[in-house]
Amino acid sequence: MVKLKGKPKFCFSTLQREVTLVKYSATSVKGYASAWDSVTHYGHTLCLDSELNCGLEISSTNVKELVEMVEFQPYATCPLEMMSKIVQFKEVGKKIVCVGRNYREHAAELNNPVPSKPMLFLKPTSAYISEGETIKIPKGCSDLNHEVELGIVIGTTARDVPQADAMNYVGGYALGLDMTARDWQAEAKSKGHPWSVAKGFDTSCPISKFIEKEKIPNPNNLDIWLKVNGEMRQSGNTKDMIFPIEHLISFASQCFTLEPGDLLLTGTPSGVSKLNSGDVIQAGLADIIQIQFSVK
Numbered sequence: 001m002v003k004l005k006g007k008p009k010f011c012f013s014t015l016q017r018e019v020t021l022v023k024y025s026a027t028s029v030k031g032y033a034s035a036w037d038s039v040t041h042y043g044h045t046l047c048l049d050s051e052l053n054c055g056l057e058i059s060s061t062n063v064k065e066l067v068e069m070v071e072f073q074p075y076a077t078c079p080l081e082m083m084s085k086i087v088q089f090k091e092v093g094k095k096i097v098c099v100g101r102n103y104r105e106h107a108a109e110l111n112n113p114v115p116s117k118p119m120l121f122l123k124p125t126s127a128y129i130s131e132g133e134t135i136k137i138p139k140g141c142s143d144l145n146h147e148v149e150l151g152i153v154i155g156t157t158a159r160d161v162p163q164a165d166a167m168n169y170v171g172g173y174a175l176g177l178d179m180t181a182r183d184w185q186a187e188a189k190s191k192g193h194p195w196s197v198a199k200g201f202d203t204s205c206p207i208s209k210f211i212e213k214e215k216i217p218n219p220n221n222l223d224i225w226l227k228v229n230g231e232m233r234q235s236g237n238t239k240d241m242i243f244p245i246e247h248l249i250s251f252a253s254q255c256f257t258l259e260p261g262d263l264l265l266t267g268t269p270s271g272v273s274k275l276n277s278g279d280v281i282q283a284g285l286a287d288i289i290q291i292q293f294s295v296k
């Protein structure tokens with residue numbers, strides 16, 4: 001049991017009820033919790049002690065102490081109900097917005113020009129698979145490629161947001177693969193057709209579980225890598241993105257209303273290569289998360 005010292009000072013309203021944010025420290029994360037609610041928030045289940053309306057019982061084993069009351073945080077304008085929902089972004093999100101050619105070396109390896117503004121395309125959410133499921137080489141595809149990417153999970157509805165405010169709309173992150181039928185993409189490119197089939201087929205978006213926003217203080221400087229059968233194929237850093245996260249969110253929000261749970265995939269570093277049935281893909285984001293998928 002962790003007890004708050006003194007009276008809560010900072011309150012804000014959610015759709016449900018008035019809550020107070022408190023800050024607690026843990027060995028690995030810092031999180032925010034409501035003192036009068038029982039919510040799963042950033043992966044920690046927090047329960048109100050009914051006797052002490054300033055008390056919190058935190059079920060996570062590594063929470064050490066309550067640090068302080070915190071001031072109103074812009075991202076907390078997302079109602080707590082919604083915040084706990086975006087952890088389920090695969091279920092609640094309505095779209096996957098992808099960015100093409102956001103790393104110079106990747107544009108060069110496929111002989112593509114570097115874009116002067118973000119190049120966006122969409123995948124359907126039916127493309128999602130989670131660990132334990134298999135990437136299926138689509139029938140008729142003879143050149144399935146991996147593209148590892150940092151994903152941004154939108155936390156709050158974003159429309160025409162300026163770059164300076166863009167990070168306030170981030171709810172969290174995920175590590176994703178933008179699986180690409182390269183032969184189908186090449187054919188579409190040559191005919192001036194869209195990439196929907198080459199990029200949006202079933203199982204074309206293997207994705208990690210939700211990563212808490214707090215775990216990534218600077219998403220614009222993160223090692224990102226991918227191995228096939230234990231061999232490193234892609235090894236990059238998000239600092240090499242042509243358009244950083246703030247730019248991408250701002251730009252994308254001028255094209256589409258970004259809604260809570262939507263995913264923005266930020267482009268892939270160089271090293272993409274052909275996959276075969278039986279291959280095993282491992283990918284990682286700094287020391288934050290690793291994923292594994294097999295190909296069939």
Ligand SMILES: O=C([O-])CC(=O)C(=O)O
Nearest residue numbers: 099100101102180267268
């Ligand atoms: O298929 C491509 O090369 C475009 C793309 O998605 C990326 O650059 O991440």
